[in-house]
Amino acid sequence: MSIFPVALAAVAGTAASLGTDPLTMADLLRVANAPGFDRWQEQVRRTGGCSDPIHLSGMTTTRDAKTGQVLYSYSTEGEPGGRLRVACGNRRASRCPSCAWTYAGDTFHLIRAGLTGDPRKGTPRAVRTHPKVFATLTAPSFGPVHNRPPQGVCRCGTAHPENSPELGSALNPGSYDYAGAVLWNNHAGDLWRRFTIYLRREIAQRAGLSQTALKDVARVSFGKVAEFQKRGAVHFHAIVRLDGPGGPDDLPPAWASTGLLSDAIQAAAARVCVPVPAAGGQPARELRWGTQVDVRPIGTDDGQELNEQAVASYVAKYATKAAETTGTVDRRIGELQELDKLTDFPAHARRLIEACFDLDETYPDRKLWQWAHMLGFRGHFSTKSRRYSTTLGALRQVRADFRARQECQERGLPDPDEAPEGSTLVLAHWTYAGHGHTPGESWLAANIHRDIHQGRETARDALTELHDEHEGEW
Incomplete structure (x- = not known):
C-alpha cells in the first residue's frame, strides 16, 4: 500500500493486527505528522x-x-x-533487504554477462559458445548430522520435515569435530586458490601442453559464490569457462570442451590439500575438499535444467546471504556472553562459535575470533577472475x-x-x-x-x- 499520514491515522487502533507494537505505532504517527514528512518519504x-x-x-x-x-x-x-x-549499500539481506536486492541484481547481470555475453558490459556474444560448467565444491564430513536423505529417514530414525530446526546439527555433539569444521571454513579461501592452480595444470595435462604453453592458447575464467550449508560448512558454486588466450574475445582452442573441463575440475579438486600444523593440543591436519564434487554443463536452452538464466539467478540469490542462514548472528561477536542474550540460539552454531574463540590463541594468525560470527570463514562471498565479465x-x-x-x-x-x-x-x-x-x-x-x-x-x-x-x- 502507499504510505500517507491519513492512512496511518486510520490504522492507529489496529496495531495488533499489523504486528506492530504500540510504541512503534506511536512513533509511526509522530513521523507521519512531523513537518517535512513528504520530503522524508521522498x-x-x-x-x-x-x-x-x-x-x-x-x-x-x-x-x-x-x-x-x-x-x-x-x-x-x-x-x-x-x-x-x-x-x-550492505549486501546482506538480513541487514538491509533493499540494498541486498540491488547487490543481487548487479551480481545477476555480472554473472549472466559471462554466460550469454553482453557487449554493453564488455563481453562479446560469442562467449555463449565457449565451454562452461557449473561446479559445486563442498566441505568434507566432520561427523554425522541430522539430514533429509533420499530414503526419507535420518540416521536418528526420524523423517525430518524441510524446515526442521534439527537439520544440520550434530547427531552426537560429543564426537563432532567442531575444531576441524571452523578450521576448514577458515582455510576455504586457500583451498579455492590452490584449486584454481591445480585446475590449470590438469587442463594443460589433458591438452598435452605445458602450463606455460597453455597460457598462449587458452585462459580459465570463473565467477563464484559461497554458500553456507545447514551444518555450518561453506561450499562454493562456480561458473568455470574456457576462453582463448585473450579471454572472452578469443575463441577457445579446438580441443577445449565441457567434458575436458569437467574431468579437470574433478581431478584438481581431488588433489588440493592445505596442511595445518599441530599446535596447542590440536593435531596436524590436511584440509581437503569433500568427495561430493558436482560438475554440470551449462546449456543455452531455457528448457534445460541448468540454463544460463537459472545459473545467474542461483548465484545472485546466494550473493546476499552468509552464515546467518544457519541460525547464527550477522554481526561480529565481541565476547561469548553476547550469545546468552539471544533466545533460541542453535546449540550447533554456538559450539562452532565457541570453537573459534577456543582456537584463536592456538592459531593467532588466522584471527578466528574476529570471524566467529561467520563460523570461521574469512573469505569473500562473491568473486570472479579478471576476464570473466564486467565488474x-x-x-x-x-x-x-x-x-x-x-x-x-x-x-x-x-x-x-x-x-x-x-x-x-x-x-x-x-x-x-x-x-x-x-x-x-x-x-x-x-x-x-x-x-x-x-x-x-x-x-x-x-x-x-x-x-x-x-x-x-x-
Whole structure:
C-alpha cells in the first residue's frame, strides 16, 4: 500500500493486527505528522527503502568555471532533521533487504554477462559458445548430522520435515569435530586458490601442453559464490569457462570442451590439500575438499535444467546471504556472553562459535575470533577472475552516471557527457551525521521497500520478456 499520514491515522487502533507494537505505532504517527514528512518519504524512496540509511549533513555548490556564476546550490539545512539520507549499500539481506536486492541484481547481470555475453558490459556474444560448467565444491564430513536423505529417514530414525530446526546439527555433539569444521571454513579461501592452480595444470595435462604453453592458447575464467550449508560448512558454486588466450574475445582452442573441463575440475579438486600444523593440543591436519564434487554443463536452452538464466539467478540469490542462514548472528561477536542474550540460539552454531574463540590463541594468525560470527570463514562471498565479465564497480558507475544525468537535467545544468571538461566547478562539504531509523521510520521504510520491490519485479519480468524477443537486434 502507499504510505500517507491519513492512512496511518486510520490504522492507529489496529496495531495488533499489523504486528506492530504500540510504541512503534506511536512513533509511526509522530513521523507521519512531523513537518517535512513528504520530503522524508521522498528521501527514503530514493534509497529504495533502505533499512539503515547513512545520514549526511553538508552542502554542495556548482559554479561556472569561467564566470564564477552559481548554477546550483544545495544544503541539508532545509531537509527533515537537517540531514540527507543515502543507502547503506550492505549486501546482506538480513541487514538491509533493499540494498541486498540491488547487490543481487548487479551480481545477476555480472554473472549472466559471462554466460550469454553482453557487449554493453564488455563481453562479446560469442562467449555463449565457449565451454562452461557449473561446479559445486563442498566441505568434507566432520561427523554425522541430522539430514533429509533420499530414503526419507535420518540416521536418528526420524523423517525430518524441510524446515526442521534439527537439520544440520550434530547427531552426537560429543564426537563432532567442531575444531576441524571452523578450521576448514577458515582455510576455504586457500583451498579455492590452490584449486584454481591445480585446475590449470590438469587442463594443460589433458591438452598435452605445458602450463606455460597453455597460457598462449587458452585462459580459465570463473565467477563464484559461497554458500553456507545447514551444518555450518561453506561450499562454493562456480561458473568455470574456457576462453582463448585473450579471454572472452578469443575463441577457445579446438580441443577445449565441457567434458575436458569437467574431468579437470574433478581431478584438481581431488588433489588440493592445505596442511595445518599441530599446535596447542590440536593435531596436524590436511584440509581437503569433500568427495561430493558436482560438475554440470551449462546449456543455452531455457528448457534445460541448468540454463544460463537459472545459473545467474542461483548465484545472485546466494550473493546476499552468509552464515546467518544457519541460525547464527550477522554481526561480529565481541565476547561469548553476547550469545546468552539471544533466545533460541542453535546449540550447533554456538559450539562452532565457541570453537573459534577456543582456537584463536592456538592459531593467532588466522584471527578466528574476529570471524566467529561467520563460523570461521574469512573469505569473500562473491568473486570472479579478471576476464570473466564486467565488474560490480562498473555496474555501479553506470547507475551513478545515469542518476547524475537525471539530476543535471532536473537542475538545468549542462549534461556531463556533452559539457566540455572543466566547464563547471563543484564545491562540496559533507560530514557523517548518524545512521538508521526510529522504530516508526523502520516500519514505513519496510513498506516503501515492499512497494518499490513489487513494482520492480513486474517491470523486470516485462523487460526480460522484451529482451528475449529482440535479443538478436539489441
